[in-house]
Amino acid sequence: MKVLRLLSVPFLLLAVPLCSFAQLYFVENKGQWDAQVHFKTEAGNSAFFLTKDGYSILINHPEDYLRLAEFNHGHGFDSTAKQQFRTAPDKLRAHAFRVKFLGGNFNSTPIMEKPLPGVENYFIGNDPSKWASGCKTYQAITYKNVYPNIDVRYYVQDDQLKYDLVVHPGADVSNIQMRYEGADKISIRSSELIVSTSVGEARELKPYSYQFVNGKREVVGNKYKVTGNTVSFDVSAYNKSTVLIIDPTLVFSSFSRSTADNWGFTATPGADGSFFGGGIAQPTGFPVTAGAIQSTGGGGPGGGSGVPPDIAIIKLSPDGRTRIYATYLGGNGLDQPHSLIADAAGNLVIAGRTNSGANFPGTLVGAGGGYDIFVTKINPTGTAIIGSLRIGGTGDDGVNITASRGGANSLQRFYGDDGRSEVIFAADGNILLASSTRSPGAAGSTTSFPVQNGFQSGLSGNQDAVVLKINANANAVIWSTVLGGSGDDAGFVLSYDPLNPANIYVGGGTGSTNFPLGAGGTLQTTYNGGLADGYLARLQDNGGSVSLNRSTYLGTGNIDIVYGVQFDSKGFPYVMGTTTGSWPVLNATYSVPNSRQFIAKLRPDLSAFVYSTTFGTNGALSPNISPVAFLVDNCENVYVSGWGGGANNFGGTGYPSAGTTGLPVTPDAFQRNTDGSDFYFFVLQKNAASQLYGSFFGQLGGGGGLEHVDGGTSRFDANGVIYQALCANCKNVNSGTPLTSPFPISAGVYGNVNPAGGSGCNLGMVKMRFDLAGIDVSLRAVGAKQLNFCLPATIQFTDTIRKAKQYIWIWGDGSRNDTTTSNPFTHTYTTTGFFDVKVIGIDSNSCNVKDSAMMRIRVTTDSVDVGFNFARQNCNSLTFNFTNTSDIRTASRPFGLKSFMWVWGDGSKNDTIPGFAPPIAHTFPGVGSYNVRLVLIDSNYCNLGDSSGFVNFQVIDNIKAGFRVSNVCVPDTVNVVDTSLGALTYLWVSSDGQTSTNRSPGFTYNTPGTYTIKQYIFNPNSCNAVDSTERTFQAVGPPTAGFTYSPNPSQENTPTRFTSTASADVVKWLYEFGDGDTSNLRDPIHQYTSPGINTVCQTVTNAAGCVDSVCIPVEAIINIVNDLPSAFTPNGDGINDVFMVRGFGITKMTLRVYNRQGLMVFESRTQNIGWDGKYKGIPQPMDAYAWTLDVEYFTGEKLKKKGDVTLIR
Structure with a gap:
């Protein structure tokens, strides 16, 4: 169906960054909530309710919510928040408002989409009618025909809540009228809808709408209109025969929150969408996590005045709200990270340079000296190094030209160019690296770069590129080679052909007239002249060695350098870089004449351009940006990220840059303005047909307004999401222009401020989704252990990317394929064997229409009941004997030599054992609680990964009973907190006859009185075996609420007096008057x-x-009326002392008072505040004063009045 889709981008509520939010979803209402609610979702301190006529939002005050959550987690003083959390807030402030679709069809039946696995149960309180079980959860809900031919779709995307208004042919957009009830104020600021509440502001970002028409993106103008408390949309003319496409969305932007100076270099995505960022920092102040590889830096001398000497790595959750880990890495010299890459398991590979020598963690390959290249792999928690190599000769390695940044020099064209290299994973899981060497000497000499099984023997000029293949654990070089001629050569980037992964393509810059060309027959076989050419070389990975296949120059006769190489799915290489010459434009509809950035698609054999084009500002003398990230997506769209401007002149250095002023932006840009020194994101449509996207990103003006990186590369993921590192908000660097907009930071992120003192920078981390990469699917079997399942196997499969609109599931067992919109989807296998499961995801509106993914699963009947027992050698010994009692359910397969693993939970090495091995003795390091498990690790069994164990295995000499109990208000369940030591099992006995063997007894009391609970704890491995204690508490009856009001019946424009008739034991009252106002008085009066x-x-x-x-x-x-006096006497006698508005039915007002000189001496926006005859605390003289009054009544009627008032003294 052809529709117009009006996108209202994410709700930005007052988020609290307490922890990573769980996955957002809509829970169906089966009686656990008010009947008006159809679905509910929660995010941090906010809740969102769907109803038949719209939605409601409840926002808890962030400070109260934070304090309550931290109190409930038992936290004390938080040095970052500068708050004490040992007490709960007196009350939880909150504000609710609702949005109603005026004139809509409220009989629409909601359509549930994207169901999630599992259900939720609600057993809260003592009223079974409010209990609900089996409540299903979804990630999208659509209400059809809320207005004629207009649907409303609520959904979750990237852990953010959004809604679409879907306008079908024949619909009238002007029918959409959304009335906000209960908000303090509705306004528009910077094209965003601002909902003001008593606990702060909620925002709905600027709505964007655009369409693809004849293969090009056309933006449909769309903005909010606010009339009173009603919101509608002002939409420009649009093509009603094509589908509107979703706009780019900022997922998050965050600082590192380092109190130390922290410069940004490099970033990469995790497989789950997490964000890895790398930079350098001063030795103390970077926010490391517990158990980090290094809790402080090595504190080297730095590379100049104030340069941070230590590598700082941080990992954030996919939504940017939570720091997963942060650590220092390095030695006592100057260390830098240039490139990051993460594997599917979450291990991170870091490549860069170091001059810390033997003090840097890792094994030396080569002679070492000066700067060396390093490659380090760390585990998913940032707590251990898996492998690390330091590689180099006696000269500088990992340095492009020179480590001192003195201005443009040879292949060093931008600030930070001395720190360019790239690390990636090869198709076989090993590590590939492109970098540079300045170590002199022939191969094998004591000074040269260590070449191993390479094709070039040693350094040919002052500097050459180097390419290395390193094993997956980063502890051995498989092969390495030098690449270059007699001039300066640098290896900046590399990639491999997805159709022939042995073909590795390396790009960079060369000043060599004799750069090695291999087999020849390529696009440019001679040096073009000028200071530098770009190049692209195709290497052949032979497994244990490497050879050169062919190379081509890429240049114009001026200065040309390649800064990116990527492939499309058909095996065609693309390059990106900068030029100061006349770069050829070929087979490209889109180009910018005389611009200084290029993109080109080449044939795989490097013999010709498929297309070539340029982008940037027309007629620029120098490049606009220093490119740092590059991608070709599934649809063959091309993405570039880079920065430009003033940072190229740090310290008076001279790196020519045209800056970002004048770069083309699209109407849907995240940021349309620039101060000339920002990041720039650019997307080119397939075959260079058009510019799909262009936007700036950065602070505008002021101190810290020169966004940049100090070296290194960042990345896009395969779906066109940028993971960009920035050196941001450097407060000692003035842009030379006034601050007009701060560095963009999204709500609720881990690092919402730069706390670095004085002149400090912070690593900025930006994740932005462009949604241009087409359909993509990724298949996962939920709960799989190496894809082994036990017969009968009911398996839930899910597309983890969730972009498709329709799926075809092919099960591989001969059963019928399933075509559905459901994801995840469940299938039952009734026979044993290996099965190839395939899913095809389809979206007819995407550029590539469909994508597929496949996995092989194994279904067998071989399973094991895992179990063990244990005995302590004596009651105060730290040594226990553990016996494996696991039982094979079927006799067809014996245990192997490594079938089980003991996990001791005390930091010691796990023990791998065969089945039915003799009992194993393990000595724990001391008294304490340990998570001891016996895990089945034999992949011959279908329940691989099953385990048996104790989460709270106690090693203790004598156990000690103990618990806390609080008084309870009947009817309710008493809160019992177990504080015992060493218990394995429990028995609780209440004085009213209730018993329990759970750790928390859950006793419920319905009658007031005094009760006693006794606790018995047992542990046969302790010396005393059993202990007990008891506590007494009160079960208290509730008070009785009640009140009357007068006058009754109500009278026109008359205040209502409320009189409490509640029971005598009441000590606190709260009245909620139904209009948003409240009172804590016993007998309040309300107007x-x-x-x-x-x-x-x-x-x-x-x-x-x-x-x-x-x-x-x-x-x-209420009848509308308002009045103001003609005179007032502020003499303190309590009679007519204040000039104020007296009226009824007023919902909004602004009163202003002016003296004879036209100076405004008073302003009020509420009836409750009037003028006391003073200006800035000084009594004003007796005189006549002019006033103006703007009033809005509950009917929506607006009135303007003016007059004068005499101040009499």
Whole structure:
């Protein structure tokens, strides 16, 4: 169906960065909530409710929510938040508002999409009618025909809540009218909808709409209109026969939160969308996590005044809200990370340079000296090094031209160019690296770069490129080679052909007229002249050695350098770089004449361009940007990220840059303006047909406004999501222009401020999704252990990317294929064997229409009941004897030599054993609690990974009973907190006859009185075996709520007096008047401002903290009126002392008072605040003063009045 899709981008509520949010989803209402609610989702301190006529949002105050959550987690003083969390807040401030689709069809049946595995159960309170079980969860809900031919679709994308208004042919967009009820104020700021509440602001970002028409993107203008408390959309003319495409979305932007100066270099994605960032930092102040590889830096001398000497690595969750780990890495010299890459398991490979010598962690390959290249692999938690190599000769390795940044020099064209190299994974899982060497001497000499099984023997000029293949654990070089001629040569980037992974392509810059060309027959076989040419070389990976297949120059006769090489799915290489010459434009609809950045697609044999084009500003004398990230996506769209501008002149150095001013941006740009020194994101459509996207990113003006990197590369993932590192917000670097917009930081992220003192920078981390890469699928079997399953096998398969609109599931067991929109999907296998499972994801509106993924699973009947027993050698010994009692359920297969693994949970090495080995003795390091498990690791068994164990295995001499119990308000379950030591099992006995063997007994009391609970704990491996204790507590009855009101019946424009009739034990009152106002008085008086029936609720609390509530409907009768006096006498006698608005039915107002000179001496936006005759605390003279009044009534009517008032003294 051809539709217009109006996208309202994410709700940005007042988020609290307490922990990584769980996956967002909509939970169906099966009676656990109010009947008006259809679905509910929660995110941090906010809740979102879907109803038949719209939605409601509840926001808890961030400070209260943070304090309550930290208190409940038992946290004390937080040095970052500068708050004490040992006490809960007195009350949890909150604000709710609802959005209603005026005039809509409220009989629409919601359509549930993208169901998630599992269900949720709600057993809260003592009323079984409010209990619900088996509540299903979804990631998308659509209400059809809310208006004629207009649907509303709520959904979750990248852990953010969004909604679409889907306009089908024949629909009228002007029908959409969204009324906001309960908000303090609705306004538009910077094209965003701002919803003001008593606990802060919620934002709905600028709505974007655009379409592909004849293969090109056309943006549809779309903006909010606000009339009173009603929001609608002002949409430009659009093509009603084509589908509108989703716009780019900032997933997050965060600082590293380092209090030390922290410069940004490099970034890469994790397989799960997590963000790895790398930079350098001063030796203390980087926010390392517990157990980090290095908790402080080596504290080297740096590379100049104030240069941070230590590598700093940080990993953030996919939504940027949580720091997963952070660590230092390096020695006592100057260390830099230039490139990062993460594997599917979350291990991170870091490549860069170091001059720390033997003090840098790792094994030396070569003579070493000066700067050396390093490659280090660390584990997924950032707590251990898997492998590390330091590679080099006696000269500088890993340095392009010179480590001193003195301005443009040979192949060093931008600030930070001395730190360019790239590390990737080969198709076989080993590591590939491109870099540079300046170590002199022939191969095998004591000074040269260590060549191993390479094709070039040693350094041919002052500097050559180097290419290395290193094993997967980063502890051995498989092969290495030098690549270059008699001039300066540098290896900046590399990639491999996806159709022939042995073909490795390396790119960079060369000043050599005799650069090695291999077999020849390529696009440019002679040096083009000028200071530098780019080059692209195709190497052949022979397994244990490497050879040169062919190379081509890429240049114009001026300065040309390749900064990116990538492949499309058909095996065609693409290059990206900068030029100062007349770069050829060939077979390209899109180009910018005389611009200084190029993109080209070549034939795989490097014999010709398929197309070639340029982008940037017309007529620039120098490149606009220093490129740092490059991608070709599934649709053959091309992505570039880079920075330009003032950072190229740090310290008076001269690196020519045209800056970012004038670069083309698209109407849907994240940031349309630039101060000339920002990052720039650019997307080129397939075959250079058009510019799909262009946007700036950065602070505008002020101190710290020169965004850049100090070296290194960042990355796009395969789906076109940028993971960009920045050196951001350097407060000692002034852009030379006033600050007009701060560095963009998204709500709720881990690092929302740069806390580095004085002149400090912070590593900025930006993740932005472009949604241009087409359909992509990735298949996972939920709960699989190496894809082994036991018969009968009911397996849930899921596409983890979730972009497809339709799926074809092919099961591989001869059963019928399933075509469905459901993801995940479940299939049952009833026979044993190996099965190839395939899923085809389809989206007819995407550029590539469909994608597929496949996996092989194994279904068998071989399974094991895993179990063990244990005995302590004596009651105060630290040594236990453990016996494997596991049982094979079928006799067809014996245990192997390595069938089981003991996991001791005390930091010692795990023990791998065969089946039915003799008992194993293990000595624990001391008294304590350990997570001891016996794990089945034999892949011959279908329940591989099953384990048996104790999460709380106790090593203790004498056990000690203990618990805390609080008084309870009946009817309720008493809160019992176990504080015992060493218990393996429990017995609880209540004085009313209840018993329990759980760790927490869950006793419920319905009658007030005094009760006693006794605890018995048991551990046969302790010396005393059993211990007991008891506690006494009170079960307290609740108070009784009640109130009356007068006048009753209500009278026009008359305040309502509420009189409490609650029980005598009440010590606290809370009235909620139904219009958003509240009172804590016993007998409050309240004036309503708009007519209607209000549900007034009283909640009362007694001294024991027990509560009761009651609600009564109260009518408010309001007729519009307002008045102001003609004179007032502020003499302190309490009579007519204040000039203020007196009226009824007023929802908004602004009163301003002016003296004879036209100076505004007073302003108020509420009836409750008037003018006391003072200006800035000084009494004003007796005189006549002019006033103006803007009023809006509950009917929506607006009124403007003016007059004068006499101040009499």
